Amino acid sequence: MDRSRSRSGQTPNSSDDPRVDPDGSRSTVASFLGSLVPPSLARRAIDVSVATDREAYERDESVEISIEFKNRLPVPVELPTPRQRRWGWSVDGHLEATDERVYTRHNPATFDFRSGERKRMSVTWNGRLEQVWSNGRRESVLPDPGEYEIRAFVATRGDATQPSDSTTITIE
Numbered sequence: 001m002d003r004s005r006s007r008s009g010q011t012p013n014s015s016d017d018p019r020v021d022p023d024g025s026r027s028t029v030a031s032f033l034g035s036l037v038p039p040s041l042a043r044r045a046i047d048v049s050v051a052t053d054r055e056a057y058e059r060d061e062s063v064e065i066s067i068e069f070k071n072r073l074p075v076p077v078e079l080p081t082p083r084q085r086r087w088g089w090s091v092d093g094h095l096e097a098t099d100e101r102v103y104t105r106h107n108p109a110t111f112d113f114r115s116g117e118r119k120r121m122s123v124t125w126n127g128r129l130e131q132v133w134s135n136g137r138r139e140s141v142l143p144d145p146g147e148y149e150i151r152a153f154v155a156t157r158g159d160a161t162q163p164s165d166s167t168t169i170t171i172e
Contacts, residue, residue, distance in 0.1 A: 007065050008041075010070035022033055024087075033154065037073065037077050038095065039079065039156075040161065041077075042078065042082060043079060043162070043163055044046070044077050044161065044163075045071055045072050045077055045085075045142065046069055046070065046071045046077070046111075046113065046152055046163040047069070047070045047072055048067070048068070048069055048070075048152055048153065048164050048165040049067070049068045049070075049152075050065065050066070050089070050150060050151065050167050051066045051070075051152060052064060052065055052066070052167060052169055054169075056169065056170045056171075057169060057170070057172070058144065058171075058172055059171055059172070060127050060128065060142055062124050062126055062127055063124070063127060063150070063169060064124055065089060065122065065123045065124070065125060067087070067112070067120070067121045067152040068119070068120050068121075069111075069119045069163070070117070070119075071113035071115065071116055071117050071118075072116075073116075074115045074116060075115050076112065076113060076114050076115055076117075077097055077112075077113050078111070078112050079110060079111040079112075079113075079163075080108060080109075080110050080156070081108065081109045081110065081154070082156075083107070083109065083155065083163075084109050085107070085109075085153055086108055086109060086110075086111040086154070086155055087111065087152070087153065088152070089123060089151065089152045089153075089156050090150070090153075091149070091150055092149055093149075093167035094129055094130075097126075097128070097129055097130060098129070098132075099130075104168075111154055111155075115170040127143075127171075128140045128141060128142060128143070135141055143171055144171075145170075145171050146170070146171060147168050147169070147170050147171075149166050149167075149168055149171075150167050150169060151166040152166075154166055
């Protein structure tokens with residue numbers, strides 16, 4: 001008898017395999033082990049890195065930002081987030097380079113990682129800071145020449161263990 005066939009002569013599928021979730025996404029053993037990872041350890045297990053394509057830019061020049069999140073553990077982890085936002089980026093503390101209040105639903109969410117998984121994102125900052133005045137008027141402002149911090153983060157509660165990384169660019 002062929003070893004890859006069950007006694008009935010049919011090839012087993014993922015729904016017959018106790019190591020795979022019914023949707024075929026990941027091992028139930030790994031899922032179980034991942035559920036044992038406390039959120040405080042999961043936050044420390046996620047490594048964040050942020051980089052730009054250059055170190056110096058002219059005023060009003062777009063900046064390409066590359067962000068990577070990596071689970072350093074050999075088991076899946078789930079990072080709880082207090083809102084639907086799972087990650088974000090900022091320029092000198094301005095979330096997504098704006099002082100406008102960004103709406104995200106207040107429903108909690110999780111930022112899930114498979115064992116050893118890397119998630120890569122890229123965003124383009126248009127080189128301007130958006131300001132919203134108390135009268136509702138919006139203005140796109142060119143930042144003054146100088147150094148600016150670009151930060152990427154996992155949107156866990158804003159404590160000292162929030163996974164994040166930053167880099168500095170110069171606007172000439």
